[in-house]
Amino acid sequence: MLDPWSLQVLVAVGERGSFSAAATALSLTQPAVSRQVAGLERRLGVRLFSRDARGVRPTPAGAVAIELARDSLSRLRDLEARLATFAQLESGELRMAAFPSVNTHFVPEAVRRFGRLHPGVALSLRQLEQAALLPSVRDGRIDLALLTDWHLYDEPRAAREAPLGADLPRADVEDVELVPLLDEVLQVVLPAQHPLARRRRIKLADLSGETWIDGAHPDCLGPVAPLAQALGAEPRIGFWCDDWSGKQALVAAGVGVMLMPTLAAVAIRRDLVLRPTTPVLPSRRLYAVTPRPQFRAPAVTAMLEVLTDLAAHSR
Numbered sequence: 001m002l003d004p005w006s007l008q009v010l011v012a013v014g015e016r017g018s019f020s021a022a023a024t025a026l027s028l029t030q031p032a033v034s035r036q037v038a039g040l041e042r043r044l045g046v047r048l049f050s051r052d053a054r055g056v057r058p059t060p061a062g063a064v065a066i067e068l069a070r071d072s073l074s075r076l077r078d079l080e081a082r083l084a085t086f087a088q089l090e091s092g093e094l095r096m097a098a099f100p101s102v103n104t105h106f107v108p109e110a111v112r113r114f115g116r117l118h119p120g121v122a123l124s125l126r127q128l129e130q131a132a133l134l135p136s137v138r139d140g141r142i143d144l145a146l147l148t149d150w151h152l153y154d155e156p157r158a159a160r161e162a163p164l165g166a167d168l169p170r171a172d173v174e175d176v177e178l179v180p181l182l183d184e185v186l187q188v189v190l191p192a193q194h195p196l197a198r199r200r201r202i203k204l205a206d207l208s209g210e211t212w213i214d215g216a217h218p219d220c221l222g223p224v225a226p227l228a229q230a231l232g233a234e235p236r237i238g239f240w241c242d243d244w245s246g247k248q249a250l251v252a253a254g255v256g257v258m259l260m261p262t263l264a265a266v267a268i269r270r271d272l273v274l275r276p277t278t279p280v281l282p283s284r285r286l287y288a289v290t291p292r293p294q295f296r297a298p299a300v301t302a303m304l305e306v307l308t309d310l311a312a313h314s315r
Helices: 004-016 019-026 030-044 060-087 106-117 130-139 156-161 224-231 244-252 262-267 298-312
Strands: 049-052 055-058 093-097 122-126 144-148 176-184 186-191 211-214 236-240 258-261 272-275 284-291
Touching: 004 019, 004 030, 004 060, 019 030, 019 055, 030 060, 055 060, 093 106, 093 298, 106 122, 106 298, 130 144, 130 176, 130 284, 144 298, 176 262, 176 298, 186 244, 211 244, 211 258, 244 258, 244 272, 258 262, 284 298
Parallel strands: 093 122, 093 144, 211 236
Antiparallel strands: 049 055, 144 284, 176 284, 186 258, 186 272
16 A cells, blocks of 8 residues: 555655655655655556656656545545544544433533533433443443443342342453542432421431332442341332432322432422431442543543543532
């Protein structure tokens, strides 16, 4: 395959009509240009220029070669210019995926900030099965995912039911980077008229008779063992709802209570109260998952900066 530098020499000689003039334009010596053209002729197997006392002129093959070389160099310049817009975040795309509780406020705010900083990048938020978040980053189907350490168990259901302190198998995180953002605190949500709502801190043991509202992983009651230990029994789950608005509506209706992580708390209804618990439940770590740094697109790095800054002010 011909290299771009050889094409530049070919075009320069064709446009200036002499090796010496092309050499001056390219900051080369005249013998260097002659050798370059001779090498091209040997490689292509055709004469590109006719030499005479007045200089050189293209042969019919040389005229075609010069025209095609100009076109190739123009395309290469266009390639460099277009790719530079990706590096400078003037264009490109960023495909994200997350889960419901971070989509209540955290992700929309990150999208807003990123869009203001980099309006030329097309940002999209994809809806994926929770188990597919990590593999989708690894396979290149999405560029960045938000997930929690609860996602990192190979078997989420087994993790929920395992005894406290059990050694559980972790998901494969090879070929991806886990960037910790913050640790979310889990608090209990009660109707404003609940008998315990006036307390500043709720003893979990006092909720042993309550009905609980659960949801899809990871927006669920989490590892059940610590909660069950504090309640003195397994939590009685009466309602399942994956939607945060629906879960809050069930609590407001007085039919149950639920847990809410830090990043969903900003969207809590006014007729509900959010209270810390005694004992404090284990926190939930939020991660951004991206390709390894050497394979990370500039837009991903830029979004990581937005997420890190936003997380620092969300603690």
